[in-house]
Amino acid sequence: MPLHHAPTPVPCAQRRWANPVTLANGRAAQEFNARRFHDLRTSSTPDPLKYSTREQYQFVTATKEFMAFGYGRHACPGRFFAANEIKLILSRLLLEYDLRMPDGLTERYPNMVMGIDALPDPTKELMLKRVST
C-alpha cells in the first residue's frame, strides 16, 4: 500500500542539529537561503542532483531535496495550477498595494508551528492600501 494512503498515522523521524552542520554545497544546514533554487539555476552553487539541465529546478519540480508537492508517482498534479495562482496573487499584491505592519510593529509575527510545519499566523493583521487599479 502506498505510504500516502496509509490508514494509520505514519511514523516520521524529525532531526535537530545539536552542532553546526555544513552541507555538500558549502552552506550551513541551519541557514535559510530563500534564493537557493535561483542559485542552482544560475550555477552559482553546486548541483547536488547533477541534473542534465538546471532548468529542472523549477517551482513545481518535485525532487528528493524539495518535497512540498510530494514526490514520485503521486506528486501533486495540482502544483502547476497552484504555482501560477500563487505567482498571480503575489505579483498583484506587490504591484497594486502598499503593505505594512500595523502601527508600532517593526518585526514579522512569529510563525505558527504545527508538528514539522511552520506557517504565517492567519489570525494576525497586516495593513494593505490599494495604490493602483
Ligand code: HEM
Ligand atoms: C500550494 C498548493 C499545494 C500544495 C503544497 C500541494 C501539496 C500536495 C502534496 C504534498 C500531495 C501529496 C503527494 C504525494 O503523495 O507524494 C498532494 C497531492 C495531491 N494534490 Fe496537491 N497541493 C497543492 C495544490 C493542489 C491543487 C490546486 C490541486 C488541484 C487543483 C491539487 C490536487 C492534488 C491531488 C489530486 C493529489 C493526489 C495525487 C495522487 O495521490 O496521485 N493540489 N498535493
